[in-house]
Amino acid sequence: MKKNGRLNHAMIERLMHYYYFLSQRLEEEDGGHVTSAGIARPMHMDDTLVRKDLAAIGVRGYPRTGYRSAEVLPAIRCVLGFDEMHRAVIIGAGRLGGALASYRGFAPFGIEITGVFDIAPHKAGLIMGNCQIQPMSALARHARERKVDMAILTVPRGAVEEAADAAIRAGIRALWNFASASLEVPEGILVRNEHIALGLAELSCELARRDAG
Amino acid sequence: MKKNGRLNHAMIERLMHYYYFLSQRLEEEDGGHVTSAGIARPMHMDDTLVRKDLAAIGVRGYPRTGYRSAEVLPAIRCVLGFDEMHRAVIIGAGRLGGALASYRGFAPFGIEITGVFDIAPHKAGLIMGNCQIQPMSALARHARERKVDMAILTVPRGAVEEAADAAIRAGIRALWNFASASLEVPEGILVRNEHIALGLAELSCELARRDAG
DNA sequence: TAGATTGTTAATCGATTAACAATC
DNA sequence: TAGATTGTTAATCGATTAACAATC
Numbered sequence: 044m045k046k047n048g049r050l051n052h053a054m055i056e057r058l059m060h061y062y063y064f065l066s067q068r069l070e071e072e073d074g075g076h077v078t079s080a081g082i083a084r085p086m087h088m089d090d091t092l093v094r095k096d097l098a099a100i101g102v103r104g105y106p107r108t109g110y111r112s113a114e115v116l117p118a119i120r121c122v123l124g125f126d127e128m129h130r131a132v133i134i135g136a137g138r139l140g141g142a143l144a145s146y147r148g149f150a151p152f153g154i155e156i157t158g159v160f161d162i163a164p165h166k167a168g169l170i171m172g173n174c175q176i177q178p179m180s181a182l183a184r185h186a187r188e189r190k191v192d193m194a195i196l197t198v199p200r201g202a203v204e205e206a207a208d209a210a211i212r213a214g215i216r217a218l219w220n221f222a223s224a225s226l227e228v229p230e231g232i233l234v235r236n237e238h239i240a241l242g243l244a245e246l247s248c249e250l251a252r253r254d255a256g
Numbered sequence: 257m258k259k260n261g262r263l264n265h266a267m268i269e270r271l272m273h274y275y276y277f278l279s280q281r282l283e284e285e286d287g288g289h290v291t292s293a294g295i296a297r298p299m300h301m302d303d304t305l306v307r308k309d310l311a312a313i314g315v316r317g318y319p320r321t322g323y324r325s326a327e328v329l330p331a332i333r334c335v336l337g338f339d340e341m342h343r344a345v346i347i348g349a350g351r352l353g354g355a356l357a358s359y360r361g362f363a364p365f366g367i368e369i370t371g372v373f374d375i376a377p378h379k380a381g382l383i384m385g386n387c388q389i390q391p392m393s394a395l396a397r398h399a400r401e402r403k404v405d406m407a408i409l410t411v412p413r414g415a416v417e418e419a420a421d422a423a424i425r426a427g428i429r430a431l432w433n434f435a436s437a438s439l440e441v442p443e444g445i446l447v448r449n450e451h452i453a454l455g456l457a458e459l460s461c462e463l464a465r466r467d468a469g
Numbered sequence: 470t471a472g473a474t475t476g477t478t479a480a481t482c483g484a485t486t487a488a489c490a491a492t493c
Numbered sequence: 494t495a496g497a498t499t500g501t502t503a504a505t506c507g508a509t510t511a512a513c514a515a516t517c
Contacts, residue, residue: 053484055461059454067437078498085438089486094499106492106498123457124464131456138355143452145351148436152457193459217459223361224280225298233466235459239356241272243344244336244365246406246430246448248268251337253446266508291474302510307475319475319516 050099055123057096060086062119065112066151078109125153130191132215134206135198136161136169136176139221143195144172157189158182162202179209186213193217200224263312268336270309273299275332278325279364291322338366343404345428347419348411349374349382349389352434356408357385370402371395375415392422399426406430413437 050058061082068077079097083090097110102118104110120126131149133140136159144159159174160182161167169176177185185191194210196203196218203222210218217233220226225236263271274295281290292310296303310323315331317323333339344362346353349372357372372387373395374380382389390398398404407423409416409431416435423431430446433439438449 050465051484055458056454059457059461063451063454064438080498085440090498091486091500092484095485095501098500104499106500107496108493109498123461124468125457125460127464127467129460129463138351138358142351142355146452148453149456152453152460154453154456154460192463193456195456217463219456219459225277227298233459233462235455237455238276239359240361240365240367241269241276242448242450243362243367243406243408243432244272244338245268246432246446247338247342247365247367248272248336249446250342250405250430251340252263254340255337264508293474303474304476304510305508308477308509311476317475320473321517322474 050122054096054099057088057092058100058119058123061093061096062116062123062125065116065119069112069116075112076105076109077112077115079104081109120153125151128153128155129193130155130157130189131193131195131219132156132158132160132182132186132191132210133171133174133195133197134160134179134182134210135196135202136163136166136171137197137199140195140197141171143197144174146172154193156195157191158185160185162198182209183213186210186215191215193219196220196222196226198222263335267309267312270301270305271313271332271336274306274309275329275336275338278329278332282325282329288325289318289322290325290328292317294322333366338364341366341368342406343368343370343402344406344408344432345369345371345373345395345399345404345423346384346387346408346410347373347392347395347423348409348415349376349379349384350410350412353408353410354384356410357387359385367406369408370404371398373398375411395422396426399423399428404428406432409433409435409439411435 079090079093083093100118100122102115131154133144133156144156156172159171159176160179161176162179164178166176167178192215194215196206198206200222203224203226207218207226211232219235221237221239226234228234292303292306296306313331313335315328344367346357346369357369372384372389373392374389375392377391379389380391405428407428409419411419413435416437416439420431420439424445432448434450434452439447441447
């Protein structure tokens with residue numbers, strides 16, 4: 044099971060989708076076998092590409108029967124690093140922060156939300172998801188004690204630089220930024236700017252194109 | 257200003273990012289001019305590609321000075337269809353639905369949230385964002401009266417098929433699905449499955465790879 | 470003018486697809 | 494065996510980058 048055989052970003056995204064698709068499928072139908080076409084068709088892609096991806100991470104298929112889900116899933120978990128547990132905190136206990144704090148879907152990816160932080164003193168102590176909201180002053184200690192390596196930034200746009208700085212000072216190395224302002228960070232820090240509106244904007248754009256013919 | 261000169265998906269995404277970047281920039285600095293490198297550098301891409309994209313949508317630059325933001329923004333708006341107003345409803349008045357209902361960032365993309373719907377009778381009448389929560393029975397009429405063409409599905413996984421069916425019956429043509437179950441829809445209906453966990457999973461994966469060397 | 474930037478062609482690079490032999 | 498599916502090489506396709514002339 045080779046790791047890191049030059050995985051590019053597009054391939055990682057595809058592996059995630061296979062993983063997501065197969066774990067859903069496993070819950071419903073009896074799991075067992077999938078063919079490359081069985082994976083490819085529902086996500087509107089070519090089956091050759093699925094076979095290539097799976098070969099690249101060292102999963103073997105069986106001619107005439109396909110792949111065994113029970114072999115594919117752990118292989119993807121291993122390659123994508125879902126077996127190494129990662130911990131994340133939420134900074135910004137607003138509506139979106141609350142929604143993410145209560146979200147159940149992170150666990151299968153090896154991610155745990157360990158704390159929620161907010162600058163407003165009157166929010167401290169309230170419950171959000173499984174966590175009690177804590178003041179920002181508690182962040183650094185919490186992050187080091189719980190070995191937190193990711194922060195989810197759900198603060199207003201104007202507060203995001205400050206929140207990011209606090210997270211970085213606390214030793215956090217990856218930021219998931221939901222504020223509608225792109226974040227520039229020092230070398231070595233990972234950032235993902237989420238731009239939530241873009242998802243809907245793309246749909247809207249697609250509609251407009253369709254109308255235009 | 258030519259429209260639809262074979263715009264592919266990747267290019268649309270890039271145009272969205274330029275638009276997003278330039279409208280933010282316009283608020284802060286004095287707008288005026290941007291060079292292709294000024295756009296490309298912050299988003300870690302090649303400046304030739306920016307020039308190509310802008311040329312493709314019919315925007316001209318000025319040697320030695322760059323492009324005028326005031327010309328670029330409307331051109332992108334026009335090509336991406338942000339000038340044709342689109343209306344969306346939210347189905348599922350939970351935490352995520354509430355966060356999106358209150359989100360201010362859709363307007364610049366020509367998108368308005370006109371209503372929030374939920375299956376639970378006791379939620380009807382509550383305020384969420386600018387809207388009063390309505391029962392599902394009111395959806396079809398609302399959609400036709402307000403010419404709604406998009407639905408944001410923030411219902412639990414088990415309810416998403418039903419919510420999608422209701423939206424489609426109401427004449428809605430595009431679905432933005434946040435339930436962690438991929439949605440299959442009839443020909444002619446647009447769907448975007450959002451898979452919120454994947455964003456964080458990608459960060460986590462990137463961290464794991466970095467640790468592995 | 471010198472210099473910076475655009476615009477565009479040509480070259481490269483990589484990802485996707487097609488084809489088909491190998492396998493069970 | 495016949496048939497379905499994988500595995501893999503070769504061909505294609507398209508997107509990105511490099512190079513450089515045109516422009517102000």
